[in-house]
Every structure is written in structure tokens, then in C-alpha cells.
Amino acid sequence: MxxxxxxxxxxxxxxxxxxxxxxxxxxxxxxxxxxxxxENPLSARQPMFPPRAKRVIFLFMGGGPSHVDTFDYKPELFKHNGQDIDFTGVRFDTFGKKSKRKLMQPLWKFQQHGECGQQVSELFPEMAKHVDKLCMIHSMQTEGVAHGPSTLFLHTGATSLVRPSMGSWVTYGLGSLNKNVPGFVTLNPSPNQGGPRNYANAFLPTIYQGTAIGRSGMKAVDSKIRNIENHHTSPLLQEKQFDFLQALNRAQQKNDLNNDRLEATIDSFELAYRMQLHAPEIMNLSTETAATFEAYGINNKETEDFGRQCLMARRLAEADVRYIQVCYSDASGNPKWDQHSDMPKHAQHAKAIDQPVAALLEDLEQRGMLEDTLIWWGGEFGRTPFSQSNNGRDHNPRGFTVWLAGGGTRPGFAYGATDEIGHVAVDNKVHMHDLHATILHLLGLDHEKLTYRHAGRDFRLTDVAGRVVHDLLA
Missing domain, CATH: 1.20.5 (Single alpha-helices involved in coiled-coils or other helix-helix interfaces)
Structure with a gap:
């Protein structure tokens, strides 16, 4: 050749x-x-490693409950009440500046409870009965000093940028356990302090956004999934109409395989059709016993609303919804626990949530669900140990308390500490990124590997930070 x-x-x-x-x-x-x-993007997926929990119920206390008035007992505050102490400011107008502030003692007495001896204030007499189930974190720290940024950070891991919410990350990583209900539900969310971004999917596929039931200010008894039932058309005709519509959608999809919104719309139609058959039963609290209503405080005007929300959370957990948010905020969507000039009002909010939360803990335990259901209670930050406007407290992102229960956490355990007056976390600090990483770990997800490629880089809930706090695990 x-x-x-x-x-x-x-x-x-x-x-x-x-x-x-x-x-x-x-x-x-x-x-x-x-x-x-x-492939159905909500199909259940295997965790990255054996999980401790299958689902999460997040009881969001918007506004920042005062840790020094609830779970973080500080005798020094009683001893030095009214004393002037130098504090370094955290707000924009006081950042880095020292100023004299008067210490203010807790307005409620503390007492030890349970075999663990955890101190709880008289604000929460019912929750105090369950301290041996709770895993207290007394050394929380977070980003942002205003409600908006801190609430966004709590839900998305970012103070201002558009990022997926934690529930969206969980359903993206694990899918849904029940094809007939959404994987992520938020009850009575607020339109403020981040609003829909607190349960949005951001750049994750649209199918992973949270499903809102009701809104802040709406009575829980009226919080329903709109248009879930069709009483005008027979089930057979509805099925034929649905099959025909989905056939048209799938034909259109063949010409546009990369259209995320079209894919999400088709999947949402399928989910909505299945929900018509199953969701009404889940949402119908009338099937519960009178004893259950009494336990959750639904027969009491002060506790009825949050009691219904907590009972609904239990029913959604029974239906294997992966991530459930229960939001406590007022009619205008403002954070209820935000007492800058009226700390005594904490008693009103404590009364509204104490019995329902205790009932939820007891109910889940009796049903054998607390073992694989993680309960998370807390706000976006805590409050200062010094007074504001005589009988109020300011925001405090430097040290505060949240608690976890069930789902593989250590019961009757207290972790970390703030200083002697409850101002700054000093021992075994837990950043919000660390808490997110730990919750994902309990669900069988590695927070460093749960990523999504967007705008040229891999994103994750914990950004480039976060560590699993193994001491919190049972």
C-alpha cells in the first residue's frame, strides 16, 4: 500500500x-x-447510609423565643438583675460598639424536671413533662440579626440569596415515601420574613417545592388543600379526562425533553389526581377521637389553632410525608415571639403551643412513630439577657436554644452552653449549618454529597460549611 x-x-x-x-x-x-x-422524580430513593429518621416535623417558632426565659436557666440573671453591663452590639447601628445595658432576669421561675433534671421555666408545664424525650442544644448560633435574613438562613442556609429550602433538599435527596401525597408540606406559612422562599425549590427542579396548606392568620380549621374534591363529575369521567390530558402532555414532552417546568407540571397533575382520592381522608380530623381532641387542646380556644396544626402534622407523618413544617405566626404573618417591649406576652404564646406540642410528642411515642420521626422545635434566633424598652428583649443570634426529639437523637440530653448570663454560646457551639448537617445525617444524607449543579458549581444546603454533631445522636 x-x-x-x-x-x-x-x-x-x-x-x-x-x-x-x-x-x-x-x-x-x-x-x-x-x-x-x-421516571417519577418523587419516587423514593435509597439514603446514602442507614438513616435514623424517615421524616421531619419542624415546629417553627417565628420571632425568636427567649431561651433565657424558657429552657436556658441562668441563675446569674436573677442575681444581677438591673445591673449595667457592657455589651457589644450586633445590629447595623451598633455593630462592634460597646454600650451599657441593664440585665433583666427571667420573668418566670425555673424548675428541674424528669430523670435528666433539665431546667424548664413555668412557661411550658406540659412540655416539661417530656424533657426525658428531648435533646436540648443550648449553644446555637446563626447568621443575620433581623427576622428576614435569619429566617431565610434557618430555612435555606443563606441570608439573602435565592437557595432551595431544607424541605426541598430532603425531597430531592430522598424522594417521597407515598406517591399519593406531596413529599414536603408547610402548614400555615407566613408571607413575610422570606415568605414562599422558605419552602421554595429555587434552582432545584420545580417538583421539589413545598406544598402550602393554609396561610398565616387563617384558622387551622379552614386550612385545606383547595379544589381537592370534584363533586360535579363522576370518578370514571374524571379518570378518562385525566388520562386524555396526560396523553397530550406526554406527546408535547417528547418535543421538549429539557423543559423542567413542563415535566413538573405533568408530575404535579399526576400527584394532584392521586391526592383527590387520598388527601381528603388525611385532612379530615373529624375521624379522630374526642380524647385526641382533648389531648391536643382543640376544645380550648387558646390552644385550638396550633393544636389542629400539630394533629395535622401527625396525620401527615402517618401518611409518610417526608418534611412537614408547622408555622406559628400571627394574622399578618409577623413573628409572634418578637417581644421587644412586652416580654410578658411570651406567656400567651407559650400557652398556645405548650399543650399541642406535648400532645404531639406523646401521640407519636404511643404510636411507635417517634423512633423514626425527628421533631425539631425552635426559632430563627434567641433573645438578649438585657432589657429593651424596660420589659422587652432584643434579637440574639449569638447564643440560643433549640431542641430535637426522636429520630435517633439522644433523649434527656443537653448539649453546649451559653455564658453565665445567656448572651453568647461558649461551649460546644452549634452553628445553624451544623444543625442542618446533623438533621440530614439523621435522614441518611451526607450534607457534603447532597449537591446540585447550578450556574457552574455544585451547591448544597450547608454551602461550604457545616459538621455533623455526633454527640447529639443516640
Missing amino acids: SQSEYKNTRREWLSQAACGFGSLALSSLLHSQTACAS
Whole structure:
């Protein structure tokens, strides 16, 4: 073979091989896209490692309950009440500046409870009965000093940027355990302090956004999924109409495989159709016993509203909803625990939530669900040990308390500490990123590996920080 003939043959082989490689790549890509289009993105997925919990119920106390008036007992505050002490400011107008502030003692007495001896104030007599179930974190720290940024950080791991909410990350990582209900539900969310961003999917596929039931200010008895039932058309006709509509949608999807919104719409239609058959039963509290209503305080005007929300959370947990948010905020969506000039009002809010939360803990334990259901109670930050406007307290992101229960956490355990007056976390500090990482770990997810590629880099709930606090695990 001449050199010229060899070159021509080699060129022909390379050209054919290149086309072949290209065809293989295109075939693989199309197969991948077709598989993604046909696979339900909410299908249950295996955790990264054996989980301790299957689901989360987050009891969000918007506004920042005062830790030094509830769970973080500080005798020094009683001893030095009214004393002027230098504090370094955290707000924009006082940041880094020292000023004299008067210490203010807790307005309620503390007492030890349970075998663990945890101190709880008289604000929470019912929750105090369950301290041996609770895992207290007394050394929380977070980002942002105003409600908006701190609330966003609590839910999304970012103070201002548009990021997916924690519930969206959980359903993205694990899918849904029940194809007939959403994987992520938020009860009576607020339109303020981040609003829908607190349960939004951001850049994750649209199917992972939270489903809102009701809104702040709406009575829980009226908080329902709108248009869930159709009393005008027979079930058979509804099924035929649905099948025809989905056939049209799937035909359109074949021409637009990369349309996330179209895919999410089709999936949401399928979920909505299944919810018509199953959700009304879940949402119907009338099937509960009178004893259950009494336990949750639904027969009492002060506790009825939050009691209904907590009972609904239990029913959603029974239906295997992965992530459930229960929001406590006022009619205008403002944070209820935000007492800058009226700390005595904490008693009103404590009364509203104490019995329902205690009932939820007891109910889940009796049903054997507390073992694999993680309860998370807390606000976006705590409050200062010094007074504001005589009988109020300011925001405090430097040290505060949240508690966890069930789901593989250590019961009757207290972790970390603030200083002697409850101002700053000093021992075993737990940043909000650490709490997020730990909750994901309990669900069987590695927070460093739960990522999503967007805008040229991999994002995660904990950004580039966070550690699992193994001491909190049972």
C-alpha cells in the first residue's frame, strides 16, 4: 500500500469512528433524557447510609423565643438583675460598639424536671413533662440579626440569596415515601420574613417545592388543600379526562425533553389526581377521637389553632410525608415571639403551643412513630439577657436554644452552653449549618454529597460549611 493510499484509508477510518463515537454519545444522551422524563422524580430513593429518621416535623417558632426565659436557666440573671453591663452590639447601628445595658432576669421561675433534671421555666408545664424525650442544644448560633435574613438562613442556609429550602433538599435527596401525597408540606406559612422562599425549590427542579396548606392568620380549621374534591363529575369521567390530558402532555414532552417546568407540571397533575382520592381522608380530623381532641387542646380556644396544626402534622407523618413544617405566626404573618417591649406576652404564646406540642410528642411515642420521626422545635434566633424598652428583649443570634426529639437523637440530653448570663454560646457551639448537617445525617444524607449543579458549581444546603454533631445522636 502506497503512503497516499494509507493516509486516505486512515482518514476514512477516523471519520467513520468519529461519527460512531458521536452516535454513541447522542444515543446515550437521548436515552438518559428519556429515562429522566419517564421516571417519577418523587419516587423514593435509597439514603446514602442507614438513616435514623424517615421524616421531619419542624415546629417553627417565628420571632425568636427567649431561651433565657424558657429552657436556658441562668441563675446569674436573677442575681444581677438591673445591673449595667457592657455589651457589644450586633445590629447595623451598633455593630462592634460597646454600650451599657441593664440585665433583666427571667420573668418566670425555673424548675428541674424528669430523670435528666433539665431546667424548664413555668412557661411550658406540659412540655416539661417530656424533657426525658428531648435533646436540648443550648449553644446555637446563626447568621443575620433581623427576622428576614435569619429566617431565610434557618430555612435555606443563606441570608439573602435565592437557595432551595431544607424541605426541598430532603425531597430531592430522598424522594417521597407515598406517591399519593406531596413529599414536603408547610402548614400555615407566613408571607413575610422570606415568605414562599422558605419552602421554595429555587434552582432545584420545580417538583421539589413545598406544598402550602393554609396561610398565616387563617384558622387551622379552614386550612385545606383547595379544589381537592370534584363533586360535579363522576370518578370514571374524571379518570378518562385525566388520562386524555396526560396523553397530550406526554406527546408535547417528547418535543421538549429539557423543559423542567413542563415535566413538573405533568408530575404535579399526576400527584394532584392521586391526592383527590387520598388527601381528603388525611385532612379530615373529624375521624379522630374526642380524647385526641382533648389531648391536643382543640376544645380550648387558646390552644385550638396550633393544636389542629400539630394533629395535622401527625396525620401527615402517618401518611409518610417526608418534611412537614408547622408555622406559628400571627394574622399578618409577623413573628409572634418578637417581644421587644412586652416580654410578658411570651406567656400567651407559650400557652398556645405548650399543650399541642406535648400532645404531639406523646401521640407519636404511643404510636411507635417517634423512633423514626425527628421533631425539631425552635426559632430563627434567641433573645438578649438585657432589657429593651424596660420589659422587652432584643434579637440574639449569638447564643440560643433549640431542641430535637426522636429520630435517633439522644433523649434527656443537653448539649453546649451559653455564658453565665445567656448572651453568647461558649461551649460546644452549634452553628445553624451544623444543625442542618446533623438533621440530614439523621435522614441518611451526607450534607457534603447532597449537591446540585447550578450556574457552574455544585451547591448544597450547608454551602461550604457545616459538621455533623455526633454527640447529639443516640
